[in-house]
Amino acid sequence: MGEFVKVGKISEVTNGKMKVFNIGGKQIAIANIDGEYLAFDDACTHAQCSLAGGMLDGHTLTCYCHGAQFDIKTGKVLAPPASSPISIYKVKVEGEDIFIEI
Numbered sequence: 001m002g003e004f005v006k007v008g009k010i011s012e013v014t015n016g017k018m019k020v021f022n023i024g025g026k027q028i029a030i031a032n033i034d035g036e037y038l039a040f041d042d043a044c045t046h047a048q049c050s051l052a053g054g055m056l057d058g059h060t061l062t063c064y065c066h067g068a069q070f071d072i073k074t075g076k077v078l079a080p081p082a083s084s085p086i087s088i089y090k091v092k093v094e095g096e097d098i099f100i101e102i
Contacts, residue, residue: 004092004099018052031056031072038072039089039100046082
């Protein structure tokens with residue numbers, strides 16, 4: 001079990017949007033889906049494109065480079081060309097602060 005690290009404020013990630021945070025040299029994206037905050041590696045496992053630049057539809061994220069799709073709640077690949085899942089992180093919100101477990 002890792003430790004929770006503060007990454008930002010809930011006001012930084014508006015509903016239906018994603019924002020990338022640099023946590024210990026690693027790019028981690030946080031999405032806000034109707035007040036549910038989800039954290040995942042920002043790099044697509046297919047071509048390493050930034051996933052935060054993609055299109056979000058509920059929990060489905062489509063990479064803008066080649067159209068790979070991921071479930072950002074589970075990390076599972078939903079559509080190729082990606083074949084490997086993305087890493088996801090536990091999130092907790094305390095007051096206005098967002099924390100992820102690393």
